[in-house]
Amino acid sequence: MTAEAQPGWEARPDGEEAQPGWGARPQPGWGARPQPGWGARPDQAVDPLGALEWPAERLGDALEALATQSGLGPRAVAAPVPAAGHLRSADALGAWIDQAAAYLGVEAEPIAARYDEIGEALLRVAPALVWLRDGGAPRFLAVLGRRGRDLAALRADRSTARVPVEAIAGRICRPIEAQVLPEIERVLARAAVRPRRRARARRALLDERLGPVIIDGIWSLRLPPGAALARQAQAARIPRRLLGLLAAHAAAYTLWILVWMTVGRSILDDHLDEGWLVAGALLLATVVPLRQLMAWLSGLVAIDSSALVKQRLLSGALALDAEEVRSEGAGRFLGRVIESEAIEGLAMGGGVAAVASAFELAAAAAVLAQGAAGAIHALLLAAWAALVLALCVRFYRRRARWTAARLAMTHDLIERLVGHRTRLAQERHGRWHHGEDEALAQYLLRSRDIDRSQIEIGALMPRGWLIAGIAGLLPPFLAGTGSAGAYAVALGGVLLASRALQGLSGGLSSLASAAIAWEQVSTLFQAAARGGPPPPPLPPDAGRSPARARGQEAAEARAVVLEAHELSFRHKGRARPAVADVSVRIAAGDRILLEGPSGGGKSTLSALLSGLRAPDVGLLLLNGLDRHMLGAAAWRRRVAAAPQFHENHVLAGTFAYNLLMGRRWPPRPDDLAEAEEICHELGLGELLGRMPGGLEQVVGETGWQLSHGERSRLYMARALLQDAEVVVLDESFAALDPETLERALRCVLRRARTLVVIAHP
Numbered sequence: 001m002t003a004e005a006q007p008g009w010e011a012r013p014d015g016e017e018a019q020p021g022w023g024a025r026p027q028p029g030w031g032a033r034p035q036p037g038w039g040a041r042p043d044q045a046v047d048p049l050g051a052l053e054w055p056a057e058r059l060g061d062a063l064e065a066l067a068t069q070s071g072l073g074p075r076a077v078a079a080p081v082p083a084a085g086h087l088r089s090a091d092a093l094g095a096w097i098d099q100a101a102a103y104l105g106v107e108a109e110p111i112a113a114r115y116d117e118i119g120e121a122l123l124r125v126a127p128a129l130v131w132l133r134d135g136g137a138p139r140f141l142a143v144l145g146r147r148g149r150d151l152a153a154l155r156a157d158r159s160t161a162r163v164p165v166e167a168i169a170g171r172i173c174r175p176i177e178a179q180v181l182p183e184i185e186r187v188l189a190r191a192a193v194r195p196r197r198r199a200r201a202r203r204a205l206l207d208e209r210l211g212p213v214i215i216d217g218i219w220s221l222r223l224p225p226g227a228a229l230a231r232q233a234q235a236a237r238i239p240r241r242l243l244g245l246l247a248a249h250a251a252a253y254t255l256w257i258l259v260w261m262t263v264g265r266s267i268l269d270d271h272l273d274e275g276w277l278v279a280g281a282l283l284l285a286t287v288v289p290l291r292q293l294m295a296w297l298s299g300l301v302a303i304d305s306s307a308l309v310k311q312r313l314l315s316g317a318l319a320l321d322a323e324e325v326r327s328e329g330a331g332r333f334l335g336r337v338i339e340s341e342a343i344e345g346l347a348m349g350g351g352v353a354a355v356a357s358a359f360e361l362a363a364a365a366a367v368l369a370q371g372a373a374g375a376i377h378a379l380l381l382a383a384w385a386a387l388v389l390a391l392c393v394r395f396y397r398r399r400a401r402w403t404a405a406r407l408a409m410t411h412d413l414i415e416r417l418v419g420h421r422t423r424l425a426q427e428r429h430g431r432w433h434h435g436e437d438e439a440l441a442q443y444l445l446r447s448r449d450i451d452r453s454q455i456e457i458g459a460l461m462p463r464g465w466l467i468a469g470i471a472g473l474l475p476p477f478l479a480g481t482g483s484a485g486a487y488a489v490a491l492g493g494v495l496l497a498s499r500a501l502q503g504l505s506g507g508l509s510s511l512a513s514a515a516i517a518w519e520q521v522s523t524l525f526q527a528a529a530r531g532g533p534p535p536p537p538l539p540p541d542a543g544r545s546p547a548r549a550r551g552q553e554a555a556e557a558r559a560v561v562l563e564a565h566e567l568s569f570r571h572k573g574r575a576r577p578a579v580a581d582v583s584v585r586i587a588a589g590d591r592i593l594l595e596g597p598s599g600g601g602k603s604t605l606s607a608l609l610s611g612l613r614a615p616d617v618g619l620l621l622l623n624g625l626d627r628h629m630l631g632a633a634a635w636r637r638r639v640a641a642a643p644q645f646h647e648n649h650v651l652a653g654t655f656a657y658n659l660l661m662g663r664r665w666p667p668r669p670d671d672l673a674e675a676e677e678i679c680h681e682l683g684l685g686e687l688l689g690r691m692p693g694g695l696e697q698v699v700g701e702t703g704w705q706l707s708h709g710e711r712s713r714l715y716m717a718r719a720l721l722q723d724a725e726v727v728v729l730d731e732s733f734a735a736l737d738p739e740t741l742e743r744a745l746r747c748v749l750r751r752a753r754t755l756v757v758i759a760h761p
Ligand SMILES: Nc1ncnc2c1ncn2[C@@H]1O[C@H](COP(=O)(O)OP(=O)(O)OP(=O)(O)O)[C@@H](O)[C@H]1O
Pocket: 323, 571, 572, 574, 578, 596, 597, 598, 599, 600, 601, 602, 603, 604, 605, 644
């Protein structure tokens, strides 16, 4: 390795001016990078990141410091400390970071990027933890933010330092580069590449060889989607930008009035003063950048708030209780999600327009008060604005009725789509379109009402004001009072007020629509906040690898895994409990067959055991912890369930995705290999062979159709691949022929650590 290839990055205090050496740093373009590879700097004596690295035992502190300094407001609790087991593999460490972040009240998202894109990825991930694993003890970097092409990293004393992104990318990539560099050096030597060109050639070869390699070990911190909306908006800097937007609007409007006054004064004084005209032109020129700033800020606010709403909706949808969706109908929820469009666009736009127009209205009233009709004219404007407000209230009521009619139609349509096949086969033809015309007529009626309201608010009121405002000038005109200047000011005020009223009516009607949409969507938003209590500070096995976990289980053979004491559960709206006073102990390695009559409560008990439902009464423990202590998500990770056929689903996606949705995604080669192995054991090998895409074949409603028996084995494989402590299979074997059943049973018995099978006698 040659010295000329090393740019010699150094950490320098944040904000410090570039030293001569820094200026000599190559510019970040890929082609211009003179270093041999991201991390290939074996001749470098001093590690540039040394002072910024956090040791593994202070990883919890790094997490907490990063969350605090980046404004995520972590919970005031002692930062957790990882155990040795947590640092054994990326998965174990990922699980620890995930849970430690949740404990502190933030979320850690694992980031993976291609080798040739790692630099760009690092510029986007802050605040983030970066794992440096180039030999020796694991060390971490706490990346706080981006400063141009540099990253601000947090030191252990919580001060920050700027580091070029290449230096960090270099450290991350060093281990994988080390694997191919000797061979690349040999090639370069054999090709007799001149020293001057060597660095570039090496770079190109490294990119060629390692380009598609995925680099992980980066965790980006953010607020959980269920955090308070105000906190999330704050973190996304939305309020600050909104204030900036309003300030820019106010400044532009004031400048506009000043321009108007300067030019108007020149004209009314009957001589064109060059100085006034230049002043007017300068003021006008200042409005241009202000308008640009406004467009930029409103774009940013729109994008950020839209991202926030979408994220929250997704998280809310997944936090909904399955029972809730079923009892209300998926169609209604779909309608609600569609309504969210209104919140994104209308709430922000309408809110800003309404506030800006209120400001404009006040300014117009002040101008009117200076005009020929004086305060009376301003009062007339106030009365007109009150009328607009009243019409907006009427619009709100009409729109609420229209929305309800629309949602009912969406719900109805979804129900008809879902039950399409059954209706075709079994419903009398004469009833297929029953009730459709009535619903449509009702909807049209409501639509006509809101169209009328919209015309009143959007067109009649602002234009009507022009007539009313000019009519307001009649009394002084007839009385012969007021100068020409006073009339000009009053006329200007009328025009300004008309513009403001147009903005106000548009803004208020948008806000009214957004408020109605909010009533619909708030269920989903609030569901996102159902995070429950903070998780406990990491159960002792969080860092165990599955293999080790299995080993320990063998040692703790026959330990009780699931324990239920006098468990009872009653479905909503039912008089009698489906499960009453059930007590059961399931030990590690048990194979349990649960039989009973139809409607006897087997599936309900299975949902309780697998954490899909919470018992009304009784105690249910998993490894000695209840659902509250362990958290619903952690419970479901440890008890994998394949619900009954009608409650399970093949998602539109690849076969591999459907198999591995309980594991990390994208999958690693060993995940895919294990998935394929289980498929063969379950007798799905022939299906894999038949599907042109194999594991990559798209299945689901719009893809390759699976038979009943194929689906049930896919569900079994999915549950087994979660590598859970307990597997619960609810009537999974019912659709299989005796030979396939035996084969599938053998696989399940061999693979499940502890097994509960529900079947009919
Ligand atoms: N979501 C629900 N809402 C209301 N009642 C329900 C619900 N699910 C099940 N039930 C009722 O609870 C009782 C037990 O149902 P469960 O599905 O647990 O029985 P099962 O033993 O699994 O029946 P099967 O063998 O027919 O699948 C039944 O009377 C059923 O009607």
